Amino acid sequence: MDDALDKAIRVFRESGYHATSIESLATGMGLASGSIYKAFKDKREVFIAALDRYIMLRNQQVRAVADTGKSGLRRLRDVLTFYVASSQGAEGQRGCLVVGTATQLATFDGEIAKRVSTVLKSNHAFLTTLIVRGQADGSIRQDLNASATAGLMVCMTQGMRVVGKTGSTIVKSSSLVNLALKLVS
Numbered sequence: 552m553d554d555a556l557d558k559a560i561r562v563f564r565e566s567g568y569h570a571t572s573i574e575s576l577a578t579g580m581g582l583a584s585g586s587i588y589k590a591f592k593d594k595r596e597v598f599i600a601a602l603d604r605y606i607m608l609r610n611q612q613v614r615a616v617a618d619t620g621k622s623g624l625r626r627l628r629d630v631l632t633f634y635v636a637s638s639q640g641a642e643g644q645r646g647c648l649v650v651g652t653a654t655q656l657a658t659f660d661g662e663i664a665k666r667v668s669t670v671l672k673s674n675h676a677f678l679t680t681l682i683v684r685g686q687a688d689g690s691i692r693q694d695l696n697a698s699a700t701a702g703l704m705v706c707m708t709q710g711m712r713v714v715g716k717t718g719s720t721i722v723k724s725s726s727l728v729n730l731a732l733k734l735v736s
Contacts, residue, residue, distance in 0.1 A: 552590070553604065555580045555581075555582060555590075556600055556601050556604045557604070558579050558580040558581065559576055559579065559580055559597055559598075559600075559601040560601045560604060560605045560648060561579060561645065562575060562576055562579035562580070563598060563601055563602075563648055563651070564605075564645040564646050564647070564648050564651065565645050565646070567651055567655055568594075568598055568651070568652070568655050568656055569655060571594065571598075572594075573587060573588075573594055576594065576597060599662075599663070599666075601648070602648055602649075602652060602663075602666060603666075605648040605649070606648075606649065606666070606670055609649075610673070612633070613630060613633060613677070614677070616629050616630055616632075616633045617629055617630050617677075617681060622684075622685060622688050622690035623681050623682065623683070623684035623685020623686065623687070623688055623690050623691050624685045624690035624691050624732065624735065624736055625690070626681050626684065626685070627678070627681045627682065627685060627691070627704075627732070627735065628728060628732055630678070630681065631704070631707075631708070631727075631728045631731055631732070632728050634708040634711050634712070635711060635722055635727060635728060637711075637712065637715070638711040638712055638714065638715030638722040639715060639722060642715075643712075643715025643716065643718070643722065644715065644716060644717075644718050645716075646712065646715070646716040647709070647712035647715075647716075649667060649670050649671075649709075649712075650709055650712045650713055650716070651716075652666070652667055653667045653709075654713075671705060671709075674705050674708070675698075675701050675702060675705050676701075678700075678701035678704045678705060679697050679698050679700075679701040681701075682695065682697040682700055682701055682735065683697045685735065690736065691735045691736060692735060692736060695735060700734070700735060703734075704731065707727075707731060711727070
């Protein structure tokens with residue numbers, strides 16, 4: 552099931568929800584459409600399962616990047632660098648499933664809107680924790696409002712994912728990360 556959902560994630564990331572059909576999912580997942588309907592009621596149910604898996608996998612990746620035992624500032628730098636890398640090239644053009652969901656579905660589907668809101672709140676809390684850790688170890692300025700700064704970082708990281716989807720080269724190397732870190736150090 553995980554392998555099939557990983558393939559569905561790719562299809563939804565590349566095409567978006569509305570442009571994805573059961574037929575394109577079947578092709579992308581390497582399954583017959585009947586097999587998809589045996590496992591899921593409809594495309595929306597496949598999407599929700601894929602979105603939940605994507606969120607879980609991305610959270611694991613981001614936390615692994617931050618779990619380096621370094622200062623709070625270094626952990627924040629590593630997370631922001633991960634987002635820059637995720638926003639470039641083929642990976643960037645595939646896009647972020649959470650961002651795509653927020654722009655395509657959250658307005659029309661309350662359940663999906665709650666999932667997106669939960670992810671953004673979780674990202675905010677995680678970044679707040681990194682900033683507070685940096686304040687505690689002296690690597691991040693004490694005078695910052697950790698929550699407000701984390702909010703800015705969430706907006707920045709999600710914006711990078713939008714820009715990356717377009718194939719733009721605006722999101723480059725470490726220049727954005729260095730600029731963001733000047734705000735906190």
